[in-house]
Amino acid sequence: MxxxxxxxxxxxxxxxxxxxxxxxxxxxxxxxxxxxxxxxxxxxxxxxxxxxxxxxxxxxxxxxxxxxxxxxxxxxxxxxxxxxxxxxxxxxxxxxxxxxDQEQLASRESLKLIRAYYNIGDAKIRSGLYELARSLSVNSNPES
Missing domain, CATH: 1.10.260.40 (lambda repressor-like DNA-binding domains)
Structure with missing residues (x-):
């Protein structure tokens, strides 16, 4: 014990x-x-x-x-x-x-993409971009 x-x-x-x-x-x-x-x-x-x-x-x-x-x-x-x-x-x-996946989140490409996304001032444009990216990722990876 x-x-x-x-x-x-x-x-x-x-x-x-x-x-x-x-x-x-x-x-x-x-x-x-x-x-x-x-x-x-x-x-x-x-x-x-x-x-x-x-x-x-x-x-x-x-x-x-x-x-x-x-x-x-x-x-x-x-x-x-x-x-x-x-x-x-x-x-x-x-x-x-x-x-x-820390490495994926911290990759230079991911950081550039996220910074660019948050530099978009218009929330509607950001939302549209998010929906586009989500749609593209679902279409390229049906398991998502």
Whole structure:
């Protein structure tokens, strides 16, 4: 039988899936805005290494710090939890890649496309572009 402290140690050995997801969303928003880890760290009084740990899910982001990030990155706190699979709390992922494809989201092409999309001032045009892209992706990949 394991002692309480051994169980706590086992639980803290691996990053929590929610922490990984929240960190990934932090990284996504930071990169979409063209900010570096150093930029974000300086804005909240942390090193870029600490930002790296947050983004990997190695360190949990406290509520106050998450609020600070939401203000700096101009998103609601809920943004960091958006698109989180419902069963995430029950399953431990093998890697960050099982949550969503980080490499695809962070590719230069994806970032350019997303930045260009958000630079379109007219919401109707953005919506039309989104519908066009969605239609094209469904037609090219019927399993979507």
């Amino acid at each position: 394991h002692s309480y402290s051994q169980k706590v140690l086992q639980l803290t050995d691996n990053p929590n899936p929610v922490d990984i997801h929240v960190g990934g969303r932090l990284r996504l928003r930071r990169t979409l805005l063209g900010k570096t880890q150093t930029d974000l760290g300086n804005a909240v009084g942390l090193t870029f290494q600490q930002i790296q740990k947050y983004e990997r899910g190695a360190n949990r982001i406290g509520a106050g710090r998450l609020y600070d990030f939401s203000q700096l990155l101009d998103v609601p706190v809920s943004f960091f939890y958006d698109d989180m699979p419902g069963d995430m709390k029950e399953k431990q992922p093998d890697s960050v890649g099982t949550l969503f």
